[in-house]
Amino acid sequence: MNYKTYLFDFDYTLADSSRGIVKCFRIVLTRHQYLTVTDEAIKRTIGKTLEESFSILTGITDPEQLESFRQEYRLEADVHMNVNTRLFPDTLSTLKGLKKRGARVGIISTKYRFRILSYLEEYLPKDFLDIVVGGEDVKAPKPSPEGVLFALEHLGSTPEETLYIGDSTVDAETARNAEVDFAGVLNGMTTAEELRNYPHKIIMQNLGELVQ
Template identity: 65%
Template sequence: MKTYRTYLFDFDYTLADSSKGIVMCYRIVLERHGHTGISDEEIKRTIGKTLVESFSILSGVTDAGILETYRKEYVKEADKYMTANTRLFLETAEVLAKLKAQGAKIGIISTKYRYRIMELLSHALPEGTIDLIVGGEDVQTPKPSPEGVFLALEKLNAEKTSTLYIGDSTVDAETARAAGTDFAGVLHGTTTREELAAYPHVDVMKDLTKLL
């Protein structure tokens, strides 16, 4: 794999495993409203989508007002449980530190709220490791829209041709394709190698160490 000047990462299932907290918060809200019999795996398969999209998939509800109620309830639960139940993958800190030492710019593009990512990373990574976080509240249109990537490229003064987008899901692959950047998949999540390889990619990696 060639060396890039800018690396843009998805967060959940790419840099960190927050699936325990995510499942917990979805289950609390879903069961509160009578949506039972939903497996952990079904919930995990929605990671990377917006909260509204995920709740609609999991519950079958399409009413925008009800879904917004679910979203707000999830956020309240996540304020209590998410950070304590999120861990960086074992190689994340080392890989980011080495990329940074090589002079690369590092950004995060996520549907997760920026403040929640910052809360976790403030305890897990040295200050200055991440140059930019684009969270769900920073864009009008979520992934796979390229809006977040374009915003990051602008703020980091980065070129598409020297930027690699790294993610675990087909949503991430679609985002990179829409933005016109190279894409590398990572198999930390529930998406298979075959699913990721169906999209334009420079690599589908077992973990992030391949970036080095």
């Protein structure tokens, strides 16, 4: 595959932050006496907004209560998230390989941009990434195409020369809505069968297949 622009999801695509995510959800859920939610259930919500995830896990639909949970989670994430996040083994070599080809590389995530950047500054040179669009940068979260379209405009890229890489059906929907090609990677909780229900160029076992 030879695209000019590669846009990546973050959680379960570039990095495994599930340990930190589960820990933060567990603290908030336990505080409010939601004691029966499993780690598996929490992991299945990764990639959705925090409000969506808390609603799925608790059944709560009241926007104010969900917003309160989100704020509590964010405070816990400031403490627990980055120290419990690990890049996948082929993340850095893949990103550097794509840049070496002259490609533009960015991240589109529901995770906060500042948290992604603060984590990656240990691993990547400053200004290595051409763009990072986080949850605080858009009005409508994925699968809205807003983040991807913003990135394309910022980078001067066209949909035809862009590949979006993610691990979830939310990512696949995002790519479809933005009318860009999609590559699925099986780093997360979503199966190949689930991803194949959406338009895709490839379903990969790992990110290294992008630069083979």
